[in-house]
Amino acid sequence: MTDTYTSFRPSALKYRPQKLDDIIGQEVLVKALTNSIQNDRLAPAYVFTGVRGVGKTSTARLLARGLNCLGKDGTSGPTGSPCGVCRPCLDIIQEKSLDVLEVDAASQTGVDDVRQLIENVSYKPVHGRYKIYIIDEVHMLSKSAFNALLKTLEEPPAYAKFFLATTEIDKVPVTILSRSQRFDLKRVSVRRLQEYLGQIVEAEGRVAEAEGLRLIAEAAEGSVRDGLSILDQVFNIAEGDIMRSDVEKMLGYARQQDVIDLMTGAFAGDIQGSLDIFHKLYNEGISILMLTNRMLHCIHRLSTAKAMQAEGGLLETEKKLLEKLSIPSLTRAWQLILKGIEEIRLSPNEADAMEMILIRFCYVSHLPDLIDIATQGLDSDQKKKSFDHPVTVSESNNLQENKSRAAEKYPRDVSQTLNSGEASKENRVSEITMEQLVQYAHENNEVILATHLECSVAFIEGKNLFLKLKKVQSVPQGFERDLQKKMTAWFCAPWVVEWAADDKALSLQESKEQAQKKRLKDYQKSDTFVKIKAAFPEARLTKISERIDP
Numbered sequence: 393m394t395d396t397y398t399s400f401r402p403s404a405l406k407y408r409p410q411k412l413d414d415i416i417g418q419e420v421l422v423k424a425l426t427n428s429i430q431n432d433r434l435a436p437a438y439v440f441t442g443v444r445g446v447g448k449t450s451t452a453r454l455l456a457r458g459l460n461c462l463g464k465d466g467t468s469g470p471t472g473s474p475c476g477v478c479r480p481c482l483d484i485i486q487e488k489s490l491d492v493l494e495v496d497a498a499s500q501t502g503v504d505d506v507r508q509l510i511e512n513v514s515y516k517p518v519h520g521r522y523k524i525y526i527i528d529e530v531h532m533l534s535k536s537a538f539n540a541l542l543k544t545l546e547e548p549p550a551y552a553k554f555f556l557a558t559t560e561i562d563k564v565p566v567t568i569l570s571r572s573q574r575f576d577l578k579r580v581s582v583r584r585l586q587e588y589l590g591q592i593v594e595a596e597g598r599v600a601e602a603e604g605l606r607l608i609a610e611a612a613e614g615s616v617r618d619g620l621s622i623l624d625q626v627f628n629i630a631e632g633d634i635m636r637s638d639v640e641k642m643l644g645y646a647r648q649q650d651v652i653d654l655m656t657g658a659f660a661g662d663i664q665g666s667l668d669i670f671h672k673l674y675n676e677g678i679s680i681l682m683l684t685n686r687m688l689h690c691i692h693r694l695s696t697a698k699a700m701q702a703e704g705g706l707l708e709t710e711k712k713l714l715e716k717l718s719i720p721s722l723t724r725a726w727q728l729i730l731k732g733i734e735e736i737r738l739s740p741n742e743a744d745a746m747e748m749i750l751i752r753f754c755y756v757s758h759l760p761d762l763i764d765i766a767t768q769g770l771d772s773d774q775k776k777k778s779f780d781h782p783v784t785v786s787e788s789n790n791l792q793e794n795k796s797r798a799a800e801k802y803p804r805d806v807s808q809t810l811n812s813g814e815a816s817k818e819n820r821v822s823e824i825t826m827e828q829l830v831q832y833a834h835e836n837n838e839v840i841l842a843t844h845l846e847c848s849v850a851f852i853e854g855k856n857l858f859l860k861l862k863k864v865q866s867v868p869q870g871f872e873r874d875l876q877k878k879m880t881a882w883f884c885a886p887w888v889v890e891w892a893a894d895d896k897a898l899s900l901q902e903s904k905e906q907a908q909k910k911r912l913k914d915y916q917k918s919d920t921f922v923k924i925k926a927a928f929p930e931a932r933l934t935k936i937s938e939r940i941d942p
């Protein structure tokens with residue numbers, strides 16, 4: 393292909409795919425179409441759907457060329473890699489082919505255009521093998537235009553092929569879809585797009601920072617065309633090598649260091665400093681929502697680094713900031729900004745809303761951590777522990793204690809069975825509690841039974857091979873017979889299950905709820921909670937969870 397243009401040509405045109413294999417990120421489509429061409433099994437009509445810029449019309453145009461290409465020697469058959477030099481190829485490239493008709497339904501929705509097409513269909517192709525119709529944005533056709541198209545699709549001449557492209561497949565009538573073969577083009581992954589952009593940069597004889605290309609690939613959201621058009625603009629503004637900062641400037645991104653400075657100020661409660669940085673960025677033209685996204689991203693990075701105790705990927709300035717932060721303060725900042733984004737969207741003035749968020753952020757940074765208050769008076773070691781494992785309010789508790797408690801709960805023979813998971817004569821059990829029974833059900837993967845035992849029935853008595861239960865809510869029919877059979881098998885003894893009445897009996901679930909209520913009530917009176925209440929008058933105690941230290 394000779395390049396007749398001397399002025400700037402967009403990369404999307406300059407690097408337009410020349411064969412099916414050049415279409416990036418659509419491996420399934422390329423393979424399927426190549427096979428169909430090779431085996432001469434092309435359908436009369438294809439629908440290509442997907443977001444803009446993923447290669448729908450490029451695919452259609454390539455197919456048009458490939459089907460009509462005669463090859464360099466003028467004798468080749470249809471191919472997925474058109475030669476680009478034969479008469480049909482050149483005509484199609486120069487858009488003067490009489491055999492390939494391209495319609496953009498978005499600009500011509502009248503029935504007349506389609507009628508023109510239909511009139512054309514009775515004429516055989518002039519130079520090529522096939523008469524090809526490419527209809528872009530086919531969902532925009534009017535109803536009558538669709539009907540006209542449908543009539544053609546019902547009995548297409550063997551030499552006619554229809555390639556329909558659309559971003560909104562839902563708006564294409566089912567009658568059309570049912571007569572076409574459909575391909576869904578995927579968004580191109582960030583990694584694949586970054587790789588492709590790298591190839592273009594190289595072909596242009598330029599050098600680019602990988603991070604910069606990644607930002608472009610992310611901003612393109614899976615569209616090759618968008619990615620290339622951003623790259624073109626960066627080519628224009630960057631002098632020499634393309635740096636990450638060039639891309640950031642081009643995309644209206646805040647520089648990473650600015651974001652960290654802003655966060656450092658806000659976490660330190662420095663209102664003036666934070667607002668100054670924000671004003672500077674705002675005057676440089678950053679998008680405010682982009683800035684909040686970057687702040688969230690930064691908090692996420694810091695939080696995962698803190699939680700995983702892996703600071704390897706962080707910048708020095710980030711590490712310094714992280715030293716002063718705890719997971720609770722990071723979580724609080726995350727929620728504050730998330731809520732702020734909503735406010736920015738609702739606010740008539742984004743910049744005002746952003747200032748309010750920063751002021752609130754700074755103000756909240758001055759408030760003590762809940763954990764700090766709750767652990768006042770503890771020695772520094774204990775305090776650090778609570779700090780790193782933020783759980784609302786916890787009892788001192790550990791696994792070892794849990795284990796010994798479990799041992800108390802189960803009599804020796806029962807816990808042996810639990811551990812070995814099998815029942816033998818020595819494990820004959822003639823006395824049992826509800827907790828043990830539930831545990832057995834779980835051990836034997838009887839999840840539904842376990843749930844019913846916990847929630848639907850109350851335990852009255854379980855000894856001398858008699859289990860007496862009360863129904864608290866409905867249970868499946870034959871529940872007691874089923875349970876009896878299972879217990880007899882588990883415990884190697886002929887257990888009998890029967891219903892009985894007892895006003896006071898509670899299900900496990902009910903007694904747990906009662907116990908929790910009592911603990912909440914007791915805790916309201918504790919010193920710790922009184923301190924918390926003094927610092928946060930609106931605080932309410934809603935739940936007490938146990939902490940199990942690793």
Ligand SMILES: [Zn+2]
Nearest residue numbers: 461475478481
């Ligand atoms: Zn050709």
